[in-house]
Amino acid sequence: GQNIDQPTEMTATEGAIVQINCTYQTSGFNGLFWYQQHAGEAPTFLSYNVLDGLEEKGRFSSFLSRSKGYSYLLLKELQMKDSASYLCAARDDKIIFGKGTRLHILP
């Protein structure tokens, strides 16, 4: 079966750092995606991890532990435009998404 869990909502302050966690249990696994989705828009790609460890891309970093079935997305120097939903997704041939984490940024 497929099960991907992430928190439903989080709140953080502009300029701060936030970590969004994701745990997954899937029958097949070849990598993990993080996508950002603003309300009313299509998802846009943030990061992809296939090996254990940290991938850094500017203000955004993503970590993967395959043995623990665990990933996180780290957002630094938060800006108001980072208010969005963040979707964790595990892939083999299929790409299965979690329910998304709605991030609210306070000024």
Place this chain on the structure above:
Amino acid sequence: NAGVTQTPKFRILKIGQSMTLQCTQDMNHNYMYWYRQDPGMGLKLIYYSVGAGITDKGEVPNGYNVSRSTTEDFPLRLELAAPSQTSVYFCASRRDRGQLDTEAFFGQGTRLTVV
């Protein structure tokens, strides 16, 4: 390079009507996917395809059908529309390159209302 194109952008259907949601990609991607997204929820996989002539069910296939006669096109068919199919539908594609994979690219979505 248009990427992934979905048509129509909006549609209102009556219960029991049929329609086809179109999805075309011009990136020569072998993998294509259809998702639905209900308000405030994540994406649920309806069907996917790993190449022309090959399709498989996802998490929520009931009430839908697909075909993949070409690499570029992956239409989604609703035969007897029901109110439960009111949702936003997204098509996506990616090129499978094993561990060198990159992201799936999404179309802009089709907002479907069944009344």
